Amino acid sequence: MKITVRKLGDLNKPIIKFAEDAGMAEDTIDANDTQYNRRVFVRALFAMIEGTVFFLKQTTFSTSASGVGRLRIDEAMILQDSTVELSSNGRSKLKTKFIRLEDNLRFTVRMLNKVYNLELDLKVGSKQWEKFKKAISIRNRITHPKSIDDFNISDSDLLIMRDLRGWICRFIADAVRGISEAIKEMNKRGEGDSK
Numbered sequence: 001m002k003i004t005v006r007k008l009g010d011l012n013k014p015i016i017k018f019a020e021d022a023g024m025a026e027d028t029i030d031a032n033d034t035q036y037n038r039r040v041f042v043r044a045l046f047a048m049i050e051g052t053v054f055f056l057k058q059t060t061f062s063t064s065a066s067g068v069g070r071l072r073i074d075e076a077m078i079l080q081d082s083t084v085e086l087s088s089n090g091r092s093k094l095k096t097k098f099i100r101l102e103d104n105l106r107f108t109v110r111m112l113n114k115v116y117n118l119e120l121d122l123k124v125g126s127k128q129w130e131k132f133k134k135a136i137s138i139r140n141r142i143t144h145p146k147s148i149d150d151f152n153i154s155d156s157d158l159l160i161m162r163d164l165r166g167w168i169c170r171f172i173a174d175a176v177r178g179i180s181e182a183i184k185e186m187n188k189r190g191e192g193d194s195k
Contacts, residue, residue: 011059011179015172018048022165029158038153039142045165046139050101052172053108057081059179060111063186071115078107101136112175116182120175128167135164 025044029037061079064071077083083097099107109120123129138157141150153161 011055012176014055015048015052015176018044018051019169019172022048026162026165035152038158039151041158042135042139042142042153042161045135045161045168046101049105049168052168053101053104054081056108056112056175056179057104060108060115063179063183064115071111075111075114079111102133109175112178116179118175118178118182120171120178122171128163131160131163132167135160 022041022044025037025041029041057079061071061076064076064079071079078097078099081097081099082094085093085095087093106122106124109122112118112120138153138160142153145151
């Protein structure tokens with residue numbers, strides 16, 4: 001089976017929609033800076049990040065399933081956000097597995113590097129990575145508020161979110177470009193063909 005460019009379109013189209021939403025939400029703040037619009041931006045930004053991670057994982061799984069970049073069973077299960085449980089009647093059952101965003105992103109990068117032979121680096125431990133973790137706590141705070149003050153997004157919180165958008169968009173562009181180049185090279189070598 002050949003890895004086709006159509007798969008890349010399946011990856012690119014939703015990522016572009018996510019990015020458009022996050023960009024429009026940020027533009028809305030520039031036009032009308034309210035707490036509501038700030039929260040909409042944070043939600044759109046994290047929908048973009050989480051949705052993109054999902055599509056990157058699905059694309060990686062699909063490529064690996066074609067015989068390229070062989071995965072271990074546990075890696076394939078995590079790419080599918082699944083775990084297996086055994087019921088009392090002796091049957092196995094797939095269950096959806098919740099994975100913390102920072103762990104999910106790190107795993108996704110590891111799988112992208114493995115399957116597509118990329119060299120993506122999130123620079124875990126850097127100032128940018130710490131801002132990413134801070135942004136997650138801000139998103140969690142406004143999504144699960146314990147008090148009325150938890151709804152507020154400060155100017156410094158907003159700056160973290162804007163910085164995160166730039167960082168994650170650069171990462172996404174590097175990942176998609178790397179996948180595209182790797183798949184073109186794999187197809188040239190015929191690695192996606194069934195024998």
